[in-house]
Amino acid sequence: MAASASSAAVTVVDDSSPGPFEGPEKLLEIWFAPSEEDVVARNLPLKGGRKGKERWTGLRQVEKSVWDNMLDEVCCKVLSVIEGEEVDAYLLSESSMFVWPHKLILKTCGTTTLLLGIPTLLRIASETCGFKGVWRCFYSRKTFMFPERQRGPHKDWTAEMSFLDKLFENSSAYTVGRMNGDHWLLYITPPSDDVLLPHALESSRALPPATHDTQLSALSASLDTTPSAFPPRRAVQPRLIPSRPDQTLEILMTQLSPAACKKFYHPSSDTPYASYPAEPVAADGDAHALGAKLSDDLGLSAILEGATIDSFLFAPCGFSQNAVRGDRYATVHVTPEEAYSYASFECNFDFAGLGADADRGLETREAVRRTSESLQDLVEKVLAIFEPAKMCITLFVSDEDEDDAGIEKNARAHEGMRQLLNPHLEARYERVDRILYSFDGYSLIFAAFQKKDR
Incomplete structure (x- = not known):
């Protein structure tokens, strides 16, 4: 059964309750640099604390316990991890996460609150890995079978777009396919030295971790802070090292x-x-x-x-x-x-x-x-x-x-x-x-x- 939290804009759904499970996933892909080579060229600080491999740079230096805290906000858990030569693959209780030095893919099903984890993800990338901006962002999903069971901004595509627009600039959103049939939803930013809004990183740092009871209206208001309240961003020179063909x-x-x-x-x-x-x-x-x-x-x-x-x-x-x-x-x-x-x-x-x-x-x-x-x-x-x-x-x-x-x-x-x-x-x-x-x-x-x- 779905229950609405009092005075909250987020509908809380107990996934363990009887009812259908939402198979179609939410898919987030955030690039903090155009390539792994670019991360190495920047000589970013190594603060992650992950032990055992000197080659770990960028996002791969982040310890599992740190990712666990972010995934708690998304409402899923790590089941196991593949530590590959060039990418780590986290098998989750609700789908998957892949981490490269320069980018991250997070894919979650059910009633997970994927977007609510982005502010913490930005904090991790900045404070642990030294990234001061986002190269580009993709968010996509198929139409839900049971949208009424979703939580937070995921109950409606318009709400998802609005949430992302409080963080990223120069974005585009698309409904791909028939509105009255199977279709696919896509939010995308162009490649740029930084597609974060000027205040987004500072606002994210100030936010407490999201929970099931987080009021979406309060979270959105925090992300709506006037850009002029923060110091101007330091200009970062564009990196010209391209990513590999994909x-x-x-x-x-x-x-x-x-x-x-x-x-x-x-x-x-x-x-x-x-x-x-x-x-x-x-x-x-x-x-x-x-x-x-x-x-x-x-x-x-x-x-x-x-x-x-x-x-x-x-x-x-x-x-x-x-x-x-x-x-x-x-x-x-x-x-x-x-x-x-x-x-x-x-x-x-x-x-x-x-x-x-x-x-x-x-x-x-x-x-x-x-x-x-x-x-x-x-x-x-x-x-x-x-x-x-x-x-x-x-x-x-x-x-x-x-x-x-x-x-x-x-x-x-x-x-x-x-x-x-x-x-x-x-x-x-x-x-x-x-x-x-x-x-x-x-x-x-x-x-x-x-x-x-x-």
């Missing part, structure tokens, strides 16, 4: 088949679906061991070949997985209750193997062909596991420089990436939407599909 695919799937749903129930569950795995590690086995076996059996581990993988099978049901390979990441989350089933697959692995070839000047048409084929192959493998009746696919692609050669190369790449389904899948799914956006430094391809036999 291509991020996200597949958001709903109405999974009953056969797919039953695979994600814990063997100790008393539901009729608790028949998988056929040979469980143990009836009350370790959630990580069960998750690893499930990942192997379903073929997820094979899709993410060469990666370090961390999987977790929840009781009575649900599945989460993180994977890292070099500086690349992947994450999978499943809510298998049949009435509101949902699964997400997000990944920026270089499946086409173009990393080395790009430096050798691989001909653009060949690169586009290989990329398109690898994307289609990946989508087919993912859909074979989850068998959704409906899905939205987003593909973010970093763009070349905006000279004539770069524009031509981008145009060819966009054309090649429009075809996200191979002919076999096109026979089973009809496309109900396809949209292309161009942003500063990135292009976005959005497509929505549904099964033809529905």
Whole structure:
């Protein structure tokens, strides 16, 4: 049951109460610098206190206990951590967090209050890591299934935009797709030396930690402090070290088949679906061991070949997985209750193997062909596991420089990436939407599909 806190603008919902679970995630990505190399070049102070690795710089020097405090405000917990060579992957009770020296991705489901953690995140980046601004910010989510169960600014897209606009400047917000159907919401800032409003960092430092009872109106008022009340920002010289080329695919799937749903129930569950795995590690086995076996059996581990993988099978049901390979990441989350089933697959692995070839000047048409084929192959493998009746696919692609050669190369790449389904899948799914956006430094391809036999 939902209960409203007295005299508060935040509706408090107990996730443990009976009722549907919100599978679609909120996704925040904040860049404090354009690249890891830029962080090293700045010679920022090392105050994080994280022990054991001299190579940890930027955000990676922050200790887990510090992240725990921030995640308490978001209403989720750390289950386990992959300490990769170039990125740390935190598996959370509600989805995932990935930390590089220069950026952070936080993805949370359920009724988590992701945006309420941003002020503390800004304080950590400033006080612990020495970052004095934000390079760029992305926030996105699919439409919620049960918006009335959300808390704080997450009950409404307008409220989310308003909250973010109190922190960031020069932003743009988009509704991508049909308003009366499946659509995707995006808030984005352009790359800049600092996209924080002049008062945002100082205001964030003055705020107490957010809690379930935090009044949204009071929090917003604190962030609305007049900029002139603070000293002017010191000008920071722009950094010209670019980030590595990136291509991020996200597949958001709903109405999974009953056969797919039953695979994600814990063997100790008393539901009729608790028949998988056929040979469980143990009836009350370790959630990580069960998750690893499930990942192997379903073929997820094979899709993410060469990666370090961390999987977790929840009781009575649900599945989460993180994977890292070099500086690349992947994450999978499943809510298998049949009435509101949902699964997400997000990944920026270089499946086409173009990393080395790009430096050798691989001909653009060949690169586009290989990329398109690898994307289609990946989508087919993912859909074979989850068998959704409906899905939205987003593909973010970093763009070349905006000279004539770069524009031509981008145009060819966009054309090649429009075809996200191979002919076999096109026979089973009809496309109900396809949209292309161009942003500063990135292009976005959005497509929505549904099964033809529905």
